[in-house]
Amino acid sequence: MSGPLLSLQRLEYRYPDQLLALRGLDLAIERGRKLALLGSNGSGKTTLLLHLNGTLRPTNGMVLLDGQPGRYDRQGLNQWRRRVGLVLQEPDDQLFAATVEQDVSFGPLNLGLSEAEARFRVHEALEALRITSLASRATHTLSFGQKKRVAIAGVLAMRPELLVLDEPTAGLDSHGVTHLLGALQGLHQAGTTLVFFDARYGIGL
Amino acid sequence: MRAIDHYAWSNRWRDWHPTEKLLPAGCLLILTLVLPPLSSGPLILASMAWATVYGAGVPMRALLQVLAAPAAFLVMGAPFLAVSISFADGFHWQWSSEGWWLALETTVRALAAVSCLAFLTLTTPLTDLIALSRRLGVPAGLIELVQLVYRLIFVFAERAITGQQAQTARLGYVRFDRGLHSVGGLAGNLFQRALHQAQRMEIGLAARGYTGELRVLNTERALSWPRLMTGITWVGLLGLSGWILGRGGS
Numbered sequence: 001m002s003g004p005l006l007s008l009q010r011l012e013y014r015y016p017d018q019l020l021a022l023r024g025l026d027l028a029i030e031r032g033r034k035l036a037l038l039g040s041n042g043s044g045k046t047t048l049l050l051h052l053n054g055t056l057r058p059t060n061g062m063v064l065l066d067g068q069p070g071r072y073d074r075q076g077l078n079q080w081r082r083r084v085g086l087v088l089q090e091p092d093d094q095l096f097a098a099t100v101e102q103d104v105s106f107g108p109l110n111l112g113l114s115e116a117e118a119r120f121r122v123h124e125a126l127e128a129l130r131i132t133s134l135a136s137r138a139t140h141t142l143s144f145g146q147k148k149r150v151a152i153a154g155v156l157a158m159r160p161e162l163l164v165l166d167e168p169t170a171g172l173d174s175h176g177v178t179h180l181l182g183a184l185q186g187l188h189q190a191g192t193t194l195v196f197f198d199a200r201y202g203i204g205l
Numbered sequence: 206m207r208a209i210d211h212y213a214w215s216n217r218w219r220d221w222h223p224t225e226k227l228l229p230a231g232c233l234l235i236l237t238l239v240l241p242p243l244s245s246g247p248l249i250l251a252s253m254a255w256a257t258v259y260g261a262g263v264p265m266r267a268l269l270q271v272l273a274a275p276a277a278f279l280v281m282g283a284p285f286l287a288v289s290i291s292f293a294d295g296f297h298w299q300w301s302s303e304g305w306w307l308a309l310e311t312t313v314r315a316l317a318a319v320s321c322l323a324f325l326t327l328t329t330p331l332t333d334l335i336a337l338s339r340r341l342g343v344p345a346g347l348i349e350l351v352q353l354v355y356r357l358i359f360v361f362a363e364r365a366i367t368g369q370q371a372q373t374a375r376l377g378y379v380r381f382d383r384g385l386h387s388v389g390g391l392a393g394n395l396f397q398r399a400l401h402q403a404q405r406m407e408i409g410l411a412a413r414g415y416t417g418e419l420r421v422l423n424t425e426r427a428l429s430w431p432r433l434m435t436g437i438t439w440v441g442l443l444g445l446s447g448w449i450l451g452r453g454g455s
Contacts, residue, residue, distance in 0.1 A: 050408065053412055055408050055411065055412070074416075077411075078414060078416070081411070081412055081413070081414055082414065085412070085413075086408075086409075086412035088405065088408065088409050088412075090405070092360050092402075093402065093405040093406050093408075093409050094406070094409035094410075095356070096352070096353060096356050096406060096409075096410065096419065097352065097356065097419075097421050098330075098331060098332040098335070098352060098355055098356060099332055099424070101422060101424065102332065102421035102422060102423065103421065105421050105422035106410075106413055106415075106419070106420070106421050107413040107414055109420045109421065109422065110413060110414030110415065110416065110420070111414060115422060118422055119422060122422065136424065138210070138214050138330070138332075139356060140210075140356065140359035140360070141214070154413060155412070155413060158413065158414070
């Protein structure tokens with residue numbers, strides 16, 4: 001299919017407290033691209049990101065998936081989120097299960113996969129982020145960097161076409177950043193479209 | 206709590222099927238309630254302590270720490286059972302020898318019961334118990350609640366500790382009144398963060414297709430019949446000897 005995977009047209013978002021966070025925003029995310037969106041704190045990065053998987057609904061303007069307006073009913077959102085994976089900035093906001101394996105299996109099971117298939121997806125995602133050794137660890141015993149990778153694996157296991165990451169390198173040391181970017185590079189080469197949000201310039205993309 | 210959790214995840218019997226631990230410990234718990242406590246209680250207490258320390262390899266110190274809190278309550282509470290009070294012509298109280306026996310029996314029985322639970326919590330990761338209760342038909346809503354609480358306890362404990370350290374660094378606990386002020390601030394802050402956490406967690410879960418059910422894969426553990434039968438035989442022997450000793454005593 002040609003045309004952008006996801007595009008935003010004249011996007012405007014006003015928070016319930018009337019704060020205008022986004023205005024007149026146009027963006028096209030082409031298939032197979034690797035896109036970094038940079039902006040300082042408070043510039044509306046996270047607000048924009050929450051539009052990409054339909055969490056927030058624009059006050060004005062449109063979000064298009066494959067050229068079709070995004071649907072905000074339950075079924076439409078389910079379809080949307082199968083294709084667009086979202087990784088939050090703070091891994092503790094995302095990891096809810098007691099062990100790594102359990103947490104990563106959550107998304108695949110929600111896709112309606114069989115247990116065997118889900119188990120395979122978990123293994124595949126952990127492998128891609130080179131954290132297979134953490135599989136049976138308790139979530140709360142992980143370091144921040146490990147949690148971050150597990151959070152990404154949890155989304156990756158759903159094999160999204162587009163992976164959106166909110167400040168993936170925030171809070172990581174330089175070794176962690178190198179490791180993570182290497183893993184993301186691998187995903188991109190395997191065909192996943194990537195969108196990063198970051199507050200700092202010059203992260204080694 | 207961190208210590209309990211640590212040993213539950215790292216002891217030698219961690220990978221056993223939870224039934225192999227739950228069934229004997231549960232049976233012994235029932236035995237402490239039905240058998241005469243003074244004969245069976247010490248036997249059960251000793252065997253549970255033995256299983257925890259020599260079997261599963263949990264340090265004795267950790268076991269004692271777990272038993273310390275309930276034991277302290279017992280030491281404070283039990284003597285009151287030995288007091289008899291009468292209100293006939295004014296308030297009178299006296300020690301009664303029957304009461305002493307009752308207090309002793311209650312203490313021994315409670316300690317034995319607590320040792321069964323301590324064995325279970327120190328040797329079995331909570332996830333195994335959750336998986337088992339799911340199979341036993343505990344409602345999904347309740348299980349999800351336990352699962353989330355188990356995860357979030359550690360998130361909030363970490364924040365509470367960091368918050369308190371930050372307050373201490375600014376001399377928040379320099380005097381009693383400042384301490385009270387700091388604790389109040391910390392509690393309010395944690396509450397607010399808990400609400401935000403809930404909102405963001407909902408976004409994170411929804412992004413992974415959450416539709417009202419927290420289904421996850423559970424690790425399959427193989428049930429070892431020899432181990433289970435050994436456990437049950439052990440329980441049977443303890444029950445029998447407790448019963449015989451109890452009969453001989455009375």
